Amino acid sequence: MGNNDNLSIIAARIAGWVTRREGKKFLQLKDNPPDPSVPADKAGRDDWASLYVHIPFCRTLCPFCCFNRYLLDEKKAHRYFVNLKKEVEMYHQRGFRFSDVYFGGGTPTVMMDELVSFLDFLKQHFTVRQISLETTHREVNKETLDALKKAGVNRLSIGVQSFDNQLLKDMGRVIGTGEEAIEKLKMAQGMFDTVNADFIFNFPTQTPAMFEKDVATFKALGIDQATFYPLMPSPHKKTRLERRFSQVDTSREKQFYDIILQELFEGGYKASTAWCFSRGDRLIDEYIIDYDDYIGVGAGSVGFLNGDFLVNTFSLDKYDELISAGKLPLVSWRRLSEREHLRYYLLTKLFGMSLDPQKFHQRFHADMNGSLRWELTFFRTFGLVKGNSRINVTPRGMYTMCVMQKEFFAALNTLREKYIEKQV
Ligand SMILES: C[S@@+](CC[C@H](N)C(=O)[O-])C[C@H]1O[C@@H](n2cnc3c(N)ncnc32)[C@H](O)[C@@H]1O
Ligand code: SF4
Structure with a gap:
């Protein structure tokens, strides 16, 4: 070295x-968050804060996942989308206006009709200019892609993690094979301003050689962008597999990162962030970089407003309860x-x-x-x-x-x- x-x-x-x-x-954090308000000098403007929308449902749950997610229950998900509109409405009433919207999850596309209806709702309330949305390759098909394009999605991010089938098995990622991921990425490429593929590195059974192969496959596909997440501890600890991902060995991490630098950064890709590499200028998923302030809606989202860190409830039941009572679902906060x-x-x-x-x-x-x-x-x-x-x-x-x-x-x-x- x-x-x-x-x-x-x-x-x-x-x-x-x-x-x-x-x-x-x-x-x-403290209880009783303040009621969020638009600063006087920002009134009527939609260029100072972005909107993050969390959709916490997935068809299967990956044991390594570190986000707030629940197994899809269609009845609960329907109710959730109804509540999401009410939550956005509450911000709208308080004078908030947004032009850039980021959907994360979970898997935002698990109920496409609900998602499209929610996007229509947003467009009725705001002049929406950019929409970024995450999904998995299992969700991707011609019909879904057409619907997302028609709804105005600019950036579609597809979770791949790895193309290596044995590694996918070790991860407990049961949604499909590496070959299927390749087919779906090819299907989406060119349909949106940006198509992104998410990968994870530093998995316990992943070798640098395996990772190099994944990066080479990504490059050969000519996809616009890739985001590489270093494995982070999972907060979910119920199953044996989940507990396996609650600790992460960081000693090999730089070896993996050097592969990204060598193959992509020195290979003509632009670093949009330290995790995200693009061919040319592309839309990125980082609402925290482009915007100093952002509002998070949905269960398990956080926001940042004028130096206040705001946390929504993570519970689906509590989310329903608070919104039904006409309240914002904020439960904690901190003034930095x-x-x-x-x-x-x-x-x-x-x-x-x-x-x-x-x-x-x-x-x-x-x-x-x-x-x-x-x-x-x-x-x-x-x-x-x-x-x-x-x-x-x-x-x-x-x-x-x-x-x-x-x-x-x-x-x-x-x-x-x-x-x-x-x-x-
Ligand atoms: C929360 S998922 C949402 C998109 C979609 N559901 C999926 O599985 O790709 C977004 C990305 O977060 C990353 N991710 C999830 N859990 C992680 C963890 N424990 N450590 C590092 N990255 C993680 C994965 O790369 C995943 O594609
Ligand atoms: S990684 Fe994606 S599909 Fe897997 S549980 Fe997390 S949000 Fe759901």
Whole structure:
């Protein structure tokens, strides 16, 4: 291992540790969240906050999954979509307007009629310009693709994880084979502004050689974009298989990440984030990067508004209960301190590969280099960023940004675990 590699790992460890510690502060939450309101200077505008919509249903549950998801129950899902409209309506009444919408899950396409009706509803209320949506390749067929295109979806993200059938089996991902994933990706490619494929790396039984093969197959397919998630601990711990994914061995992680850098970053793909690599400029899934503020709707979503971190209930029953009572389903919140807010901003922007001093000034009315003096000195000393006015992440810094984001997610997973288990 070269000196540069050692430095990169040391920097990632330090930055990862600090991020996890900062992330844990996010979890010191309070009850009785404030009623969200639009700041006076943003009234009537739809360009300052994005909307995240969580659809927590799946046909089968992957044991490694770290998101809030439940086995599909059509009756419950129907009720859920009715409630989602009511929740959006409540934000609309409070003056919120959105133009960019991101659907995550779960699997947002499990009830296509409901989804299309919900998209129509959004378009009646807002001037929707961009829609990003996640699904699995099992859901993809000609009819679904046509319906999504007609409904105005711009970015379709299809969960692949790996093309290796033995690895898929080890993961407990029972939704189909690698060959089927290839067929569905080919079917979708070209139909949307961006087609993305999600992969996971650093699985216990995954070898770097297996991963290299997955990356090569992705490249050969010519798909627009790939997002590579480092395996993160699962908050679901009921089954033996789920418990297997509650701890993650990080010692091999950089070896996998270097394959991404070599094959994609040095192979002509652009890093849209430290996890996401695109052919040319593409829409990305990271509403936290493009927007400083975002509202989350649905069970298990979180939002960020003017320095307030807002958490919805994770329980389907409680979600139904609160919305039926005409209340927003927010259950917890935290007002970040000035320092926490600055560091959260730094984390999200560097994950998106650059920091813009003008945008920083607009947000904090302060000088970026002064306000983030210590943090930027650390990043510069290790050669992780470059530039004095606009700051860009260097190739050496990318692994650190990957680890920081993962550690922040890991901290959030502690919250997910508690809220799922206790059905908060
Ligand atoms: C939450 S899923 C939603 C999309 C769709 N249901 C699917 O399975 O692809 C989005 C992506 O999160 C990633 N993911 C889920 N659990 C993860 C974990 N424990 N660690 C890392 N990535 C994970 C997977 O790559 C997955 O495709
Ligand atoms: S990875 Fe996707 S399909 Fe699997 S349980 Fe999670 S959200 Fe559902």
